[in-house]
Amino acid sequence: MSGLAPRSRRALGRELTRLAQASVAESLAHSAQRPEPSMETARIGFTGAPGAGKSTLISRLARLRLAACRDQGGVAILGIDPTSPLTGGSILGDRIRMDAIANEPELYIRSLASRSSNDGLADNVLDLLVTVESYGFREVLLETVGVGQAEHAIRHSVDTLVMVLQPNAGDAIQAMKSGVLELADIYVINKADLPGAKKSASEIRGIVQRSQAAWRAPVIEISQQHGEGLAKLDSAISEHLAWQAEHRNASETLRRRRHYHVQSLIVRRVAELLDHRPQLLDTTNLAESYAEILQLLASDAKRYSRQEETGW
Ligand SMILES: Nc1nc2c(ncn2[C@@H]2O[C@H](COP(=O)(O)OP(=O)(O)O)[C@@H](O)[C@H]2O)c(=O)[nH]1
Ligand SMILES: [Mg+2]
Missing domain, CATH: 3.40.50.300 (P-loop containing nucleotide triphosphate hydrolases)
Structure with missing residues (x-):
């Protein structure tokens, strides 16, 4: 080309x-x-x-x-x-x-x-x-x-x-x-x-x-x-x-890129959840906010493991 x-x-x-x-x-x-x-x-x-x-x-x-x-x-x-x-x-x-x-x-x-x-x-x-x-x-x-x-x-x-x-x-x-x-x-x-x-x-x-x-x-x-x-x-x-x-080592390089990619997706997802649900922070208990976010991520995980259509 x-x-x-x-x-x-x-x-x-x-x-x-x-x-x-x-x-x-x-x-x-x-x-x-x-x-x-x-x-x-x-x-x-x-x-x-x-x-x-x-x-x-x-x-x-x-x-x-x-x-x-x-x-x-x-x-x-x-x-x-x-x-x-x-x-x-x-x-x-x-x-x-x-x-x-x-x-x-x-x-x-x-x-x-x-x-x-x-x-x-x-x-x-x-x-x-x-x-x-x-x-x-x-x-x-x-x-x-x-x-x-x-x-x-x-x-x-x-x-x-x-x-x-x-x-x-x-x-x-x-x-x-x-x-x-x-x-x-x-x-x-x-x-x-x-x-x-x-x-x-x-x-x-x-x-x-x-x-x-x-x-x-x-x-x-x-x-x-x-x-x-x-x-x-x-x-x-x-x-x-x-x-x-x-x-x-090309496969090692691809692995490192994937590592950063997966990590940045998760960090971004947590930021999205916190932005969309500020009430997650309406508690004085840090562990409680943390657990609630993990629960939301777990329900995401169910969706992805079922490969639901996410509509790009
Ligand atoms: N004196 C001098 N100024 C430069 C040189 N290269 C770039 N500049 C000036 O530095 C400023 C910032 O340049 P820019 O390329 O936009 O920087 P960036 O933010 O790193 O992309 C501009 O005003 C350029 O004209 C250089 O070699 N010498
Ligand atoms: Mg620039």
């Missing part, structure tokens, strides 16, 4: 809109109707604080990624934007629509709000990824904000994780020193035209060098303004994907 026909583009757009708003019951019904994920599409995730420059970076990088896989299905970009942005980051779709790549037939771009999800991903991000993949793209570039548990959630959802940092991102570097952020496959010090970039890059290199991980994560300085570093990032992504194809 080379490029999505306009009609498939519209169908994909509608499916994503619907899925992004789906309840847990609806996403389960949807997943029962589609094929199992195949891992044929490469998923490349970009995380980092709002304003770090992820959308700008992705819009430039997409052109290079697309040049390499135009005849193999092309590239889809999925941006999960925070519902209420804290700082200057712009909506991915808006930024890219202004860019020259917007009219490429082999490129699909979609932004979605992160809604109630508190991990910086859309509630149904795994469903969204699988749906995009079912349209035959060679690569999906996924942008998310790095808040709370986002790094862990995205780690389980993608093949290659790129962390985008700004010079003097003191908090992120502190977090890395304490080991909590050592999750990415590639680190980008973005806005390398600003002061402090060299120092931040060498601090992160120091941390990465101490890591025991089999893959040595590269640290790449990039400035959008001078176009430096972009080609390096492009090759680093290709190298990591190739390294992974050789070294990882």
